[in-house]
Each structure stands twice: as structure tokens, then as C-alpha cells.
Amino acid sequence: MGEVPKFGGEVSRRQFLYGSAALAGSSVLGLSGCGKTAKSPAVGLAPALPFYDAYQPLVPIRVHTDRIFRITVCLRPFRAQGPRMEAEKIGDKTVVYNYGHGGSGWSLSWGCADVVTKMAMEAAQGAREIAVIGAGALGLTAATILQRAGAKVTVYAKERAPYTRSSRATGSWTPSSRIALSSAMGPDFATKWESMARTSFAYYQSFLGTPGAPIEWTDRYSLWDEERKPGERRASSVPQIHDFAHLDDRIADLVPKQEVMPPGSTPFPTKYVARTSSMSFNVAGYSRQLTSDILLAGGTFVDREFHSPQDFASLPEKVIVVCTGYGSRALFNDDSIVPVRGQIAWLIPQEGAQYGLNYNGLNMLARRDGIVMQYSKGGEDEGWNDTNEAPDRAYAEQGINVLAELYSRMQAKMKP
Ligand SMILES: Cc1cc2nc3c(=O)[nH]c(=O)nc-3n(C[C@H](O)[C@H](O)[C@H](O)COP(=O)(O)OP(=O)(O)OC[C@H]3O[C@@H](n4cnc5c(N)ncnc54)[C@H](O)[C@@H]3O)c2cc1C
Structure with a gap:
């Protein structure tokens, strides 16, 4: 197998040119991504990069639109x-209800599973049989924690992975992404959220190093040119209406601080480059592992659709944990759930490409099960109350072009 082209770890002129040659071989077209906009620390205060902290080799993404192997749309089940x-x-x-996790469902899932398992076990009063409805992020994790607490679990669901909405997520640690509105969350919500986020984070670490790498830590780069004050979020070109809660500061100790890279220490052409590390969820393998683990622990999956809560009467279990995501809106006639639409274009995975990049509204996350390109011109408000789950190919290609534009800037910078 040939060597994978990379931008080298230490930016020597030679390695820079090596990266340039790799890029020159691909006619660049771009893809996009979404996700949290990282806070930028004070610009220009970073010390020179020590040798042991050099950036990891970066495989350039082959930004051709014909490398898109699918475009998916997902509706975040948001509750103010x-x-x-x-x-x-x-x-x-x-x-026991467990739905409405907005853009944070995977990230918060274990913490939520812990909370609803306590409620369910208390209600069961010694009975072991417990039903879980839903096999997305919240259903699979609730079933697992219920089993660990001693329950015999049956999971009823209309769809299983890869057909659930959870299978269409970016796969990033984003525990406060579109989780609530600051103006509508209760006074104790932030404290509860912090506890669930910390529990979830701890569970996720137990998957590190397991076969198939369902969960891994990867580097993330934020690239920008405009002046920003320390801690300021990237301004959206579209005015934002909703005051989404941003709670990440409460758990800032869990992940490495975002550092602004010294000028010239990376191959990127933007005025500012910041780096941190975060968790990536390789959702395809991860969902499969969760499903297998539930089966191995004696759980059962039953394909079933419920049309109203009255249908629950036909279940043999007395305690039912409901993890029906956006489906809860129709099932319980619950208008408190607002769909927030998001689209991802998936590029063919590339060997050695495991990192994320955020630039001009494009959030790229190179995962083992696909290179996620999520583009959002409209900031956090984009997709608000939009129920359209049809893919928009033109928009996906616009996102790809954002990365293509970045690469052409890089190529220009690398010319002798
Ligand atoms: C573009 C995008 C990117 C995202 N990226 C991330 C990310 O990086 N990190 C993160 O943490 N979160 C992310 N999210 C949010 C995350 O995807 C959701 O919060 C999460 O998928 C919700 O999971 P769930 O289990 O509640 O719902 P679902 O995945 O929708 O699962 C619901 C389950 O219930 C079943 N069901 C529903 N109704 C019925 C019914 N009537 N009868 C029987 N079964 C029923 C379904 O078949 C399914 O099995 C993203 C969301 C979007 C849109």
C-alpha cells in the first residue's frame, strides 16, 4: 500500500511542499459541516509551539463532489x-419520558440514561421486565444502563440503526448544542445538565481502545480571518433570533483548552488557527456495538410502531421508558418539540484522516465511517421549524466548495 499523503507534523518547507504536491494532484472541490462554534481564546498570546506539541499529520480531504456517497437530513428534537x-x-x-435532546442526543445520552434508569427502577418496585421504546441514541443507552441495573429489557422501535435519525448525526461531543433556550430553561436546568454531561463523558471514556474504535479523541482545527475578541463566537452572517443556551463553560475542565497556534506552525492559510481535541463518535460501528451488547446481555428487539399512548396498554411490561426522539411530537401530540433541520454530505472515508475542521460555516469531521461535511450559512437558527427531510444536493455542494476555496488559498500560499 502506498504512503498516505499528509501535511507533516513539523512544518518544514519540504513537508509544506509535500502537502502542496498532494493537493495539486486533486482538483479541489469542497464539502461542509456543522457543529459547535468553538470559543476563541485571546489571539496572539500563545507561546511558540514546542516540538512535542506539533500538529498531527493531516491527510488532505479529497474534495470532489463525486466522492459524496450519501446526503442525509436529520431533525433535531428541540425543546425550549x-x-x-x-x-x-x-x-x-x-x-418514563426521555426525549427532546436537540443537537446533543448522542453526547448527553449516558447521563440521561442514568437519570431515567433510576426513575424506571423505582417505579418497577422489584419487577425486572422493562420496555424501552426507541432504538436511537437515547433508547440504546437507556436499555444498556437498565440492563446493568438488573432489568430484563425489550426494545420496541419502528426503526433501528442505520435507519434512525441518530444515525445521521455529526458524531461529535456537543453536549450543549441546541439543548434549550436560555430564556425558557428552568433555574436548575444548567446544574442537571452539567451532571448528565459529566456522567456521559465518563461513560464514553470506557469505549476508548475497544475493537473498531467506536469512540476516539481527534484534533479539531478552527480557522478564521476576522478579528474576534477572546471568548467570542463566530458571528453568523444571518441575524440570530433564538437564544440557545451555551453551557460548555461549566465543563471546560473535561477537554483540552483551545489554543491559538503560532503563525506559521500549521499549513492553513487563515490569519488565525486554533486547535483543541474532542471526542468523535463513529456512529455506524458504535450503534452496532451497543445493539450487540444489549442482545448479549439478554435483551430483545421488537419491530413495532405505536400510534398513540393508548397502544402502550398492550405491552406486557408495566414500566415503559420512552425514547422516541422527534417521533414523540406525533406520538404524544407534543408541540413543545420543534424540529431543527440539519443536513450532512458524506464523503468516502480516507485512510489516516481522523480530524475535524471548522471554517466559514463548514464543519468537517473525518470519521472512520465517512467524512462528514456539514454546512450551515444560517448559524444555530438554521433549520428551525423545518420538517423537510429531503436532501438538498446544491447546498451540499456549496459546502464542499467552502473547503475547496480553503484548499486553493493553501495551494497559493505553498507556491515557491
Ligand atoms: C445534522 C445533525 C447533526 C447532529 N450531530 C450531533 C452530534 O455531533 N452530537 C450529538 O450529540 N448529537 C448530534 N445531533 C443530535 C442527535 O442526532 C439527536 O439528539 C439524537 O439523534 C436524538 O436521538 P433519539 O434517540 O432521541 O431519537 P432518534 O434517533 O430519532 O430515535 C428515535 C427512536 O424511536 C423510534 N420511534 C419514534 N417514534 C416511534 C413510534 N411512534 N413508534 C415506535 N417507535 C418510534 C424510532 O424508530 C427510533 O428508533 C445531531 C443532529 C442533527 C440533525
Whole structure:
């Protein structure tokens, strides 16, 4: 197998040219991505980069539109007050709700599973049989934690991976992405959120190094040219209406600080480059592992659609944990759920490409199961109350062109 072209770890002129040659071989077209806009620390305060902190070799992404192997659309199940996590009696059943996690469902899932498992086990009063409805991020993790607490779990769901909406996520650690509105969340929400985020984070570390690398830490680069004050988020070109809560400062100790890279220490052409590391979820393999683990622990999956809560009466289990995501809006006639549409174009994975990049509204995350290109010109408000799940090819290609534009700037900079 030939050597994978990379931008080298230490930016010597030779390595720079090596990267340039790799780029020159591909007629660049771009892709996009979404995700949290990282806070930028004070610009220009970073010390020179020590040798042991040189950036990892970066495989250039082959930004050709014919390398898109699918375009997916997902609706974030957003609730202004935050996810619904409470127990309610419906007839002789106890229903424990666990839905409405916006853009944070994967990230917060283990913490939420912990909370609803306590509610469900208390309601079960010693009975072991517990139903979970839904096999997305929240259903799979709730089933796992219920099993660890001693329950015999049956998961009922209309769809399983890869057909759930959760299978169409970016796959990043984004625990406060579109999780609530600051103006609508209750006074104790931030404290509860922090506890769930910390629990989730700890669970995720237990998947590191397991076969198939379902979870891994990867470097993330933020690139920008405009002046920004320390801690300022990237301004959207479109005015933002909704005051989404940003709670990440409460758990800033969990991930490495974002550092502004000294000028010339990376191959990127922008005025500012910042780097941090974060968790990537290789959702295809990760969902498969969660499903297998549930089966191995004696769980059962049943294909079933519920049309109203009255259908729950036919279930043998007395305690039902409901993890139906955006489907909850129709199932419970719950208008508190607002869809926030998001689209991803998937590029063919490339050997050695495991990093993320954020530039001009494009969020690229190179995962093992696909290179995620999420583009959002409209900032966090984009897709608000939009139920259209049809892919928009032209928009996907616009995102790709953002990366192509970055690469052509790089190529110009690398010319002798
Ligand atoms: C573009 C995009 C990128 C994202 N990126 C990230 C990210 O990087 N990190 C992150 O943490 N989050 C991310 N999210 C958010 C995340 O995808 C969601 O929060 C999460 O998928 C919600 O999971 P869920 O299990 O609640 O819902 P779903 O995945 O929708 O699962 C619901 C389950 O319930 C079943 N169901 C629904 N209704 C019924 C019914 N009536 N009867 C029977 N079964 C039913 C479904 O079949 C399915 O099995 C992203 C979202 C979008 C749109």
C-alpha cells in the first residue's frame, strides 16, 4: 500500500511542499459541516509551539463532489425548556419520558440514561421486565444502563440503526448544542445538565481502545480571518433570533483548552488557527456495538410502531421508558418539540484522516465511517421549524466548495 499523503507534523518547507504536491494532484472541490462554534481564546498570546506539541499529520480531504456517497437530513428534537425527563402514570403503566435532546442526543445520552434508569427502577418496585421504546441514541443507552441495573429489557422501535435519525448525526461531543433556550430553561436546568454531561463523558471514556474504535479523541482545527475578541463566537452572517443556551463553560475542565497556534506552525492559510481535541463518535460501528451488547446481555428487539399512548396498554411490561426522539411530537401530540433541520454530505472515508475542521460555516469531521461535511450559512437558527427531510444536493455542494476555496488559498500560499 502506498504512503498516505499528509501535511507533516513539523512544518518544514519540504513537508509544506509535500502537502502542496498532494493537493495539486486533486482538483479541489469542497464539502461542509456543522457543529459547535468553538470559543476563541485571546489571539496572539500563545507561546511558540514546542516540538512535542506539533500538529498531527493531516491527510488532505479529497474534495470532489463525486466522492459524496450519501446526503442525509436529520431533525433535531428541540425543546425550549430542555429534554423531557419525567415519569407519568398512563392507566396501569408508568411511562418514563426521555426525549427532546436537540443537537446533543448522542453526547448527553449516558447521563440521561442514568437519570431515567433510576426513575424506571423505582417505579418497577422489584419487577425486572422493562420496555424501552426507541432504538436511537437515547433508547440504546437507556436499555444498556437498565440492563446493568438488573432489568430484563425489550426494545420496541419502528426503526433501528442505520435507519434512525441518530444515525445521521455529526458524531461529535456537543453536549450543549441546541439543548434549550436560555430564556425558557428552568433555574436548575444548567446544574442537571452539567451532571448528565459529566456522567456521559465518563461513560464514553470506557469505549476508548475497544475493537473498531467506536469512540476516539481527534484534533479539531478552527480557522478564521476576522478579528474576534477572546471568548467570542463566530458571528453568523444571518441575524440570530433564538437564544440557545451555551453551557460548555461549566465543563471546560473535561477537554483540552483551545489554543491559538503560532503563525506559521500549521499549513492553513487563515490569519488565525486554533486547535483543541474532542471526542468523535463513529456512529455506524458504535450503534452496532451497543445493539450487540444489549442482545448479549439478554435483551430483545421488537419491530413495532405505536400510534398513540393508548397502544402502550398492550405491552406486557408495566414500566415503559420512552425514547422516541422527534417521533414523540406525533406520538404524544407534543408541540413543545420543534424540529431543527440539519443536513450532512458524506464523503468516502480516507485512510489516516481522523480530524475535524471548522471554517466559514463548514464543519468537517473525518470519521472512520465517512467524512462528514456539514454546512450551515444560517448559524444555530438554521433549520428551525423545518420538517423537510429531503436532501438538498446544491447546498451540499456549496459546502464542499467552502473547503475547496480553503484548499486553493493553501495551494497559493505553498507556491515557491
Ligand atoms: C445534522 C445533525 C447533526 C447532529 N450531530 C450531533 C452530534 O455531533 N452530537 C450529538 O450529540 N448529537 C448530534 N445531533 C443530535 C442527535 O442526532 C439527536 O439528539 C439524537 O439523534 C436524538 O436521538 P433519539 O434517540 O432521541 O431519537 P432518534 O434517533 O430519532 O430515535 C428515535 C427512536 O424511536 C423510534 N420511534 C419514534 N417514534 C416511534 C413510534 N411512534 N413508534 C415506535 N417507535 C418510534 C424510532 O424508530 C427510533 O428508533 C445531531 C443532529 C442533527 C440533525
